[in-house]
Amino acid sequence: MAAAVLATPVPAQFVYESKSNIAARATYDHSAFQGATLVQMFEWPYESIAAECEMLGKAGYAHVQISPPMEHIKGSQWWTSYQPVSYKLSSKRGNAEQLSNMVKTCRLSNVKIIVDAVINHMTGGGSGTGIAGTNWSKYNYPEHPPSAFHYCAGNGKAKNIADYNNIKEVQECELVGLSDLDTSQSSVSKAIQNYLNSLVDLGIAGFRVDAAKHIDQQQLGNILKNVRGYPGIFVTQETIGGGGDPQALRPTTYAANGHVHEFGAAHNLRDHFDRSVGKEIQWLVKSKFGQSWGLVESRFANVFIANHDTERDSSSSTLTSRSANNAYVLASIFMLGWDYGVPTILSGYDFNGNFDAGAPQDANTGLTNKVECFKNGFRCEHRWQAISNMVYLRKVAGKEAVSNTATGNAHQIAFGRGKRAFVAINNDSAAWISTFKSGLPAGKYCNIILGDIRDCSNPITVAGDGSFQATVNAFDALAFVAA
Numbered sequence: 001m002a003a004a005v006l007a008t009p010v011p012a013q014f015v016y017e018s019k020s021n022i023a024a025r026a027t028y029d030h031s032a033f034q035g036a037t038l039v040q041m042f043e044w045p046y047e048s049i050a051a052e053c054e055m056l057g058k059a060g061y062a063h064v065q066i067s068p069p070m071e072h073i074k075g076s077q078w079w080t081s082y083q084p085v086s087y088k089l090s091s092k093r094g095n096a097e098q099l100s101n102m103v104k105t106c107r108l109s110n111v112k113i114i115v116d117a118v119i120n121h122m123t124g125g126g127s128g129t130g131i132a133g134t135n136w137s138k139y140n141y142p143e144h145p146p147s148a149f150h151y152c153a154g155n156g157k158a159k160n161i162a163d164y165n166n167i168k169e170v171q172e173c174e175l176v177g178l179s180d181l182d183t184s185q186s187s188v189s190k191a192i193q194n195y196l197n198s199l200v201d202l203g204i205a206g207f208r209v210d211a212a213k214h215i216d217q218q219q220l221g222n223i224l225k226n227v228r229g230y231p232g233i234f235v236t237q238e239t240i241g242g243g244g245d246p247q248a249l250r251p252t253t254y255a256a257n258g259h260v261h262e263f264g265a266a267h268n269l270r271d272h273f274d275r276s277v278g279k280e281i282q283w284l285v286k287s288k289f290g291q292s293w294g295l296v297e298s299r300f301a302n303v304f305i306a307n308h309d310t311e312r313d314s315s316s317s318t319l320t321s322r323s324a325n326n327a328y329v330l331a332s333i334f335m336l337g338w339d340y341g342v343p344t345i346l347s348g349y350d351f352n353g354n355f356d357a358g359a360p361q362d363a364n365t366g367l368t369n370k371v372e373c374f375k376n377g378f379r380c381e382h383r384w385q386a387i388s389n390m391v392y393l394r395k396v397a398g399k400e401a402v403s404n405t406a407t408g409n410a411h412q413i414a415f416g417r418g419k420r421a422f423v424a425i426n427n428d429s430a431a432w433i434s435t436f437k438s439g440l441p442a443g444k445y446c447n448i449i450l451g452d453i454r455d456c457s458n459p460i461t462v463a464g465d466g467s468f469q470a471t472v473n474a475f476d477a478l479a480f481v482a483a
Contacts, residue, residue: 235258
């Protein structure tokens with residue numbers, strides 16, 4: 001959740017988990033979600049998501065990740081949503097009825113909803129009234145009395161995490177001053193389970209666990225095992241790895257519970273698509289981007305180009321929609337086309353350099369305004385043609401492995417997905433004119449980066465041997481799919 005954690009170095013190499021964790025992993029079928037794509041509709045109100053789900057279903061998005069739905073502190077800042085007051089299903093984005101209606105509407109378009117679950121902590125300091133009218137003070141909430149928290153400084157006092165290599169501090173001290181729940185207590189874990197189960201009862205199909213590494217992995221696993229539908233529901237965990245992290249804090253350890261966020265993938269793609277960094281995208285195909293780069297295994301990884309934290313990161317640790325030379329879109333095309341991990345697309349809003357800025361909201365009610373794509377700052381990246389059409393390509397490609405890899409110069413790559421799809425990316429300032437070799441059968445195909453999936457004016461003609469001639473313009477891409 002908090003930007004402070006992003007300062008942790010990106011790992012060069014992970015050590016894989018113990019045999020006991022590998023055995024536990026069998027309870028969660030990571031491979032069941034291969035070929036799926038998530039979209040994080042950051043700060044979107046429920047009624048706007050419901051209206052968007054028909055488009056999302058047609059594009060091939062499998063899941064929408066919504067912002068935290070529980071009652072939170074008041075305020076216009078985005079991070080207020082990550083400070084729970086109670087587990088009432090009432091937030092800036094809507095109430096329980098609106099949440100339920102959204103879930104039902106989206107299911108009609110074969111789109112499932114997952115919730116950003118804030119279960120590591122409650123609020124920061126002070127006291128006040130929550131968005132739904134609940135009175136609160138730090139360490140005192142309807143579901144969690146003062147005895148429910150860690151006080152890692154002793155004598156009933158807490159302190160912030162200072163040493164991110166100290167397991168006890170990371171998991172029992174406070175993350176940027178947020179009251180840290182003691183999930184070793186059965187009453188605490190039970191209250192969290194009741195909250196998650198109330199969401200499942202409304203039709204929620206999974207969770208993104210915020211600040212997961214700040215919860216003991218086994219304690220988190222025990223909570224999830226008591227959630228209805230687990231392990232059949234989708235679970236992904238915010239696990240920001242560091243090179244010197246103890247094994248207990250590493251993403252591979254949390255893979256026993258579900259998928260894990262692979263921040264290393266986002267950092268590496270930034271390094272290779274941002275021309276100012278100086279690395280070359282040819283190595284993405286020549287060295288088979290993925291586990292061999294020190295990343296978690298593909299079946300465990302939840303990957304992204306940016307999320308709501310990293311796009312605000314002043315150190316530019318990942319690409320953003322503001323990156324030069326179309327780098328954000330080209331990296332997204334690679335992520336969606338390549339056979340590594342389960343990708344998440346961020347659909348956000350402009351914050352104009354103001355880290356704290358939340359989505360546009362009604363000044364009187366404090367509720368988020370209805371979304372109109374490409375208006376009032378909402379960027380709607382999930383609708384961008386190159387991204388939404390690549391989501392469809394990924395769905396069609398399914399479990400087909402990468403094949404027919406090729407490079408032009410150091411900044412030009414191409415690869416296929418068996419007999420289902422082909423992608424070429426030009427991260428250079430000059431056009432790439434070449435004869436490519438695909439695995440697709442002879443026929444005419446549409447370049448889905450520039451046009452519709454099935455209707456195009458300038459089709460790509462693939463010969464009987466899978467070859468075709470094409471020009472990929474500067475800082476552009478080409479992709480087609482057996483629709």
